[in-house]
Amino acid sequence: MKAVAIVIAALAFGVLPYLTSSNYILGVAVSAAIYTVAAAALNLIYGYTGLLSFAQLGFWGIGGYATALTVVTFGGTFWLGLLWAGLLNAALALVVGYPTLRVGRHAFVIVTLTFALLVTLVARDWVDLTRGPLGIPGLPAPSLFGVEFKTTTHFYWIAWAYALLALGFLYALGTSRIGRTLVAIKQNEPLVRAQGIAPMPYKLAAFAISAAITGIAGGIFAFHLKVIDPLFLDFYYMQTFLIMVIIGGAGSFWGVVVAGIALSALPEVLRFSSDFRMIIYGVVLLVIMLVMPGGLAGWIHQRRVARMRAALR
Amino acid sequence: MTALLEVRELRKSFAGVHAVDGVSFTVEQGSITGLIGPNGSGKSTTIDCIAGFQKADGGRVILAGTDIAGRSAHQIARAGLMRTFQTVRVYENLPLRDNLTIAAQQFDDASWSDELFRTRRYRRAAAAAEARARELIELVGLARYYDAEAGILSYGQKKLLALAAALMPRPRIVVLDEPVAGVNPTRIRDVEDVLRKLNASGETFLIVEHNVEFITNLCHHVIVLDQGRKLAEGTAAAIHTDPRVLEAYLGMTPEMAEAEMRGAA
Numbered sequence: 196m197k198a199v200a201i202v203i204a205a206l207a208f209g210v211l212p213y214l215t216s217s218n219y220i221l222g223v224a225v226s227a228a229i230y231t232v233a234a235a236a237l238n239l240i241y242g243y244t245g246l247l248s249f250a251q252l253g254f255w256g257i258g259g260y261a262t263a264l265t266v267v268t269f270g271g272t273f274w275l276g277l278l279w280a281g282l283l284n285a286a287l288a289l290v291v292g293y294p295t296l297r298v299g300r301h302a303f304v305i306v307t308l309t310f311a312l313l314v315t316l317v318a319r320d321w322v323d324l325t326r327g328p329l330g331i332p333g334l335p336a337p338s339l340f341g342v343e344f345k346t347t348t349h350f351y352w353i354a355w356a357y358a359l360l361a362l363g364f365l366y367a368l369g370t371s372r373i374g375r376t377l378v379a380i381k382q383n384e385p386l387v388r389a390q391g392i393a394p395m396p397y398k399l400a401a402f403a404i405s406a407a408i409t410g411i412a413g414g415i416f417a418f419h420l421k422v423i424d425p426l427f428l429d430f431y432y433m434q435t436f437l438i439m440v441i442i443g444g445a446g447s448f449w450g451v452v453v454a455g456i457a458l459s460a461l462p463e464v465l466r467f468s469s470d471f472r473m474i475i476y477g478v479v480l481l482v483i484m485l486v487m488p489g490g491l492a493g494w495i496h497q498r499r500v501a502r503m504r505a506a507l508r
Numbered sequence: 509m510t511a512l513l514e515v516r517e518l519r520k521s522f523a524g525v526h527a528v529d530g531v532s533f534t535v536e537q538g539s540i541t542g543l544i545g546p547n548g549s550g551k552s553t554t555i556d557c558i559a560g561f562q563k564a565d566g567g568r569v570i571l572a573g574t575d576i577a578g579r580s581a582h583q584i585a586r587a588g589l590m591r592t593f594q595t596v597r598v599y600e601n602l603p604l605r606d607n608l609t610i611a612a613q614q615f616d617d618a619s620w621s622d623e624l625f626r627t628r629r630y631r632r633a634a635a636a637a638e639a640r641a642r643e644l645i646e647l648v649g650l651a652r653y654y655d656a657e658a659g660i661l662s663y664g665q666k667k668l669l670a671l672a673a674a675l676m677p678r679p680r681i682v683v684l685d686e687p688v689a690g691v692n693p694t695r696i697r698d699v700e701d702v703l704r705k706l707n708a709s710g711e712t713f714l715i716v717e718h719n720v721e722f723i724t725n726l727c728h729h730v731i732v733l734d735q736g737r738k739l740a741e742g743t744a745a746a747i748h749t750d751p752r753v754l755e756a757y758l759g760m761t762p763e764m765a766e767a768e769m770r771g772a773a
Contacts, residue, residue, distance in 0.1 A: 367624060368624065371623045371624055371626075372609075372610075372613055372618075372623045372630075372634075373620060373623055373624065375602070375606055375610060376610065376613070378599070378601070378602065379599050379602065379606075379610050382599045382600060382601060382602070383597050383598070383599055383600075385561070385581075385593070385597060386593070386597040386598070386599070387582075387610075388561075388580070388581040388582045388585070389559065389561075389581060389582075389585055389590065389591050389592075389593070389597075389674075390582075390585055390590070390610060390611045390614060390673070390677075391582050391583075391585035391586040391614035391615065391677070392582055392610075392613070392614050393580075393582045400620075500657060500659070500660065503656050503657070503660065504660050507652070507653065507656065507660065
């Protein structure tokens with residue numbers, strides 16, 4: 196029953212281009228799909244595993260640049276670029292993660308933040324590779340089997356298909372024993388070790404998977420914008436992903452998906468008041484955090500636990 | 509009887525303080541062995557070293573013929589030694605069911621890809637774990653909370669859950685760190701009964717505990733630590749009358765103890 200509802204909802208998003216031909220709405224929908232995937236990837240490492248990673252911003256940027264450079268500098272296809280974006284990010288996550296995760300959670304936050312800043316520096320200052328602040332404009336439309344993905348509608352299909360794939364994978368992972376083990380590691384690491392489970396491979400895998408998914412999302416988004424420059428590493432993106440995870444409820448797959456879609460749409464819905472748009476957006480976020488400190492999913496969860504307690508009295 | 513766990517000349521010091529100073533003892537297969545001693549006598553450090561949560565400075569820990577000293581905690585658990593913690597540790601936000609099945613998952617043959625694709629091997633392992641979980645939750649008397657989150661349990665109930673979790677993978681030996689500290693006195697009997705029942709079915713226990721009555725009721729063999737050294741060992745009855753134990757543990761001479769016993773009677 197639930198599965199049927201999910202499939203219908205997923206397909207409903209697929210027919211969006213038939214309901215509207217507005218490039219503006221479809222553009223927002225592309226952002227929503229891509230941001231939601233990036234937020235869900237952050238949710239894997241932060242929400243499930245309890246490791247706050249600011250490196251997501253770096254992975255996002257590296258993904259964008261890796262895809263763009265594969266196409267523009269090395270003459271590869273967009274799809275090959277995405278593959279590189281995923282592989283490169285996974286490898287980097289292992290290299291950064293292994294020494295850092297041995298030290299502890301706080302060190303992890305600091306090192307991942309530094310990593311993100313480092314990637315920004317590289318994007319701006321390694322002019323030979325990235326063309327520095329000028330960026331790489333005019334990213335060509337990707338094509339597949341002779342079909343060119345030129346319009347926003349076309350791009351919506353790519354974003355939609357990737358979102359289904361990535362979210363489906365994250366859902367399967369999150370509901371498997373692996374996902375449950377990640378939650379267990381967040382809640383009580385000594386107990387996990389006492390039960391014969393080595394936490395490190397789980398943490399590293401979560402970080403690498405999260406990095407690869409974020410990187411590919413970045414690659415798609417760069418080609419949607421058709422340009423990449425150091426502004427692609429603006430902290431705005433990191434903040435967006437983090438807000439989606441926190442408002443949705445860290446550790447809840449559906450909470451973050453719902454928040455990802457809703458918070459992508461919210462600033463656009465508020466366009467009726469262009470002067471106060473961002474102020475209203477901020478106020479809405481503040482009110483949500485005051486009313487539901489555990490996010491949407493945390494709030495629902497608390498009510499359920501309260502009911503259960505009452506039933507067991 | 510054969511020695512299941514053998515600790516030889518275990519040493520651990522912190523900044524020059526000898527917390528554990530050459531402790532040796534054995535736990536027989538199928539026994540309930542008690543480890544007691546006043547605060548700061550090195551009990552917790554001893555079992556932390558045995559279970560791999562602290563690295564001993566020296567000595568050997570032999571579990572069923574294999575030296576496990578120096579291995580990390582998860583490796584020692586896989587070798588068949590499960591432990592509980594003095595300050596109870598459970599997964600507060602997970603249902604009891606998951607609290608139990610996670611404890612067994614390292615011990616079946618399902619790989620990560622089995623888990624991700626929900627293969628038959630995974631489903632078989634999960635079903636076996638579920639069956640074991642139901643059996644144990646019944647045994648410790650928490651069956652009605654099976655699907656509830658561990659966070660709603662009382663402190664004493666969490667200790668029972670931790671005990672059940674430690675038993676999930678059918679370990680060779682279970683090390684219990686203060687299993688009844690903070691447990692409602694009326695429920696201590698229940699814990700005793702559960703442990704006795706498990707022991708009768710072949711389970712071996714090493715128990716660290718402050719509650720002398722609990723240890724006396726339950727243990728076949730008792731080891732007394734004081735200031736990082738083994739002070740005495742023997743049956744519970746022998747320990748009770750050992751003058752060194754009374755002095756160190758209860759701070760009184762045998763005469764005083766006798767006087768107190770008479771006063772109580």
